[in-house]
Amino acid sequence: MMSTLAQEISDLAVRAGAPDADLTILAEGNAAVLDRENDRFLVKASGVVMGEATAEDWVWVSLSRSVEILDDANKNGRSPALDKALDVLLKDAFTPGGVQKKASIETLVHVVAFHLLESSWSLHTHPTPVVSLAASVNAAEHYSGTVFPDESVICGPIPLYLPYDEPGLSLGLGFYSGAIRYKEQYGMNPRQIILGNHGLCTFGNGKEEALATTQIAVKAARIRLGALTAGGINFIPNSAAQTIAFRPDEIARRALLTGDK
Numbered sequence: 172m173m174s175t176l177a178q179e180i181s182d183l184a185v186r187a188g189a190p191d192a193d194l195t196i197l198a199e200g201n202a203a204v205l206d207r208e209n210d211r212f213l214v215k216a217s218g219v220v221m222g223e224a225t226a227e228d229w230v231w232v233s234l235s236r237s238v239e240i241l242d243d244a245n246k247n248g249r250s251p252a253l254d255k256a257l258d259v260l261l262k263d264a265f266t267p268g269g270v271q272k273k274a275s276i277e278t279l280v281h282v283v284a285f286h287l288l289e290s291s292w293s294l295h296t297h298p299t300p301v302v303s304l305a306a307s308v309n310a311a312e313h314y315s316g317t318v319f320p321d322e323s324v325i326c327g328p329i330p331l332y333l334p335y336d337e338p339g340l341s342l343g344l345g346f347y348s349g350a351i352r353y354k355e356q357y358g359m360n361p362r363q364i365i366l367g368n369h370g371l372c373t374f375g376n377g378k379e380e381a382l383a384t385t386q387i388a389v390k391a392a393r394i395r396l397g398a399l400t401a402g403g404i405n406f407i408p409n410s411a412a413q414t415i416a417f418r419p420d421e422i423a424r425r426a427l428l429t430g431d432k
Contacts, residue, residue, distance in 0.1 A: 176204050176206065176213055177213060177226035177227075177229050177267045178226055179204065179378055180202055180203075180204045180213055180224075180229055180378070181224045181225055181226055181228070181229070182378070183202055183292075183294065183378040183381070183382060184202050184215065184221040184222070184224035184228075185221070185222055185223070185224060186382060187200065187202065187221055187222075187294060187296055187382060187385065188200070188220065188221030188222025188223070188224070189222055190222065193298060193299050193389075194221075194296040194297070194298050194385065194389070195221045195222070195296050195297055196297075197220060198217075198218050198219060198220055198221075199221070199296070199297045199370075200221050200294075200295055200296045200297055200370070201214060201215040201221070201275045201277055201278075201281075201295050202214070202215060202221070202281075202292075202293065202294045202295065202381070203215070203278070203281035203284070203285075203292075203293045204291065204292050204293075204378070205234070205285045205290075205291040205292070206231075207234075207285075207291070210233060210234050210235050211231045211232060211233055211234055212231070212232055212234055212281065212282075212285060213229040213230065213231060213232075213267075214229065214230060214232055214264075214274050214275055214278050214281055215228060215229060215230075215274075215275050216228050216229065216230050216264070216266070216272040216273065216274060216275070217261075217272070217273045217274065217275050217276065226266075226267060226268075227266045227267065227268050227270065228266075229266060229267065230264035230265055230266055230272050230273075230274050231264060231265055231266075231267070232260065232261070232264050232274050232278060233260070234282065234285060234286070236260055237260060237278065237279065237282040237286075238282060238286050240253055240256050240257055240260065240279075240340070240343075241279060241282060241283070241286070241343055241344065241347050244340060244343070244344045244347075245344060245347055245348060245351075249340050249341060249344060253340055254339070254340055257279070257339065257340050257343075260274075260278075261273050261274040261275075261276070261278060262274075276338045276339050277295060277338050277342060278343075279339075279340070279342065279343025279344075279346065279347070280293070280295055280342065280343060280346050280372055281293040281295070282343065283343070283346050283347050283350055284372070284374045287347065287350050287351065287354070287360075288350060288360045288361070288374055289360060290360075290374035290375055290376060290381075291375075291376050291377075292374065292375045292376065292377060292378050292380065292381045293372070293373075293374050293381065294372070294373050294374070294381040294382060294384075294385055295370060295371070295372045296370055296371050296385055297369070297370040297371070298370070298371055298385070298388075298389045298392065300389055300392035300393045300395075300396055301365065301370065301371045301388065301389060301392040302368070302369070302370055303392070303396060304365075304392055304395055304396065305332075305365050305366060305367050305368055305369060305370070306367075306368045310332060310365070310367055310368075311332045311334075311367075313395055313399075313404065314330040314331075314332040314365050315330075315332075315406065316329070316330075316406030316407060316409060316412065317329070317330065317391065317406065317407050317412045318391055318394050318395055318398065318404060318405075318406060318407065319391065319394060319407070320407070320415050321387055322387055322388070322390075322391040323407060323412040323413075323415050323416045324415060324416050324421045324424070324425050325362075325383060325384055325387040325425055325428065325429065326362050326363040326373070326384055326387050326388050326391065327359070327360075327361060327362035327363060327416060328409065328412035328413045328415075328416040328417075329353075329357055329361070329409065329412070329413075330361070330363050330364075330365055331349060331350070331353050331361035331363070331364045331365065332364075332365045332367065333345055333346065333349045333364060333365065333366055333367060334367040335366070335367040335368040335369060336366075342366075342369075346364070346366075346372075349364070350364070360374075362374060362384055363384060363388045371385060371388055371389075373385045373388060375429065377429070377430055379429055379430025380429035380430060383428060383429040383430065384429065
């Protein structure tokens with residue numbers, strides 16, 4: 172199973188890192204997959220190019236230790252001690268073959284996906300259209316709704332936009348607290364999270380779901396950019412977006428489209 176997970180996540184990374192996908196370049200982006208039975212997950216090692224990833228470019232990280240750091244930061248705020256604890260955690264990671272390598276500085280966003288968002292796969296990318304919107308002065312407004320039916324169905328009816336945070340504990344804490352507020356406000360999990368001036372996070376219980384959600388989110392970003400050049404964005408009414416997102420036929424179609432069997 173373990174070698175299979177490393178192979179599967181390598182396949183996801185290579186596809187997401189393909190140059191024509193324009194999701195990542197150089198060592199941008201990362202991905203992770205959960206091994207819940209063993210309280211751990213595979214995440215990209217620091218500095219690895221997504222499009223060139225192999226099975227030994229992933230490292231095992233403890234889920235419970237990661238959650239302890241996040242919970243402490245959420246209750247008591249960021250501190251030098253927690254920054255050090257995170258650094259130790261990231262350095263205390265090993266490839267499936269037993270080689271010690273440091274885990275990605277953005278590891279905690281995946282921890283939130285596994286611990287809070289009921290997902291087993293997590294994908295973080297930097298698509299040019301999404302970052303263009305996320306770096307704009309009205310970024311939050313641009314992500315205050317959805318723009319076409321399949322965005323509502325695949326990516327969820329309400330995007331979660333989070334302002335910029337420094338990669339590391341600050342990003343993980345902002346991601347964690349933002350996801351908690353979203354769940355409390357809407358009673359559901361976000362399926363696309365936009366990081367201000369940074370990128371996109373999507374999730375799923377299979378690699379195809381995580382990738383398909385990313386692909387629709389990127390199309391939706393291009394549509395937003397096009398709409399802005401044509402006079403402005405006309406969002407689907409929130410009630411209509413929620414209706415179509417949770418229609419039984421659309422839920423079934425989403426499972427087919429995302430490969431979530």
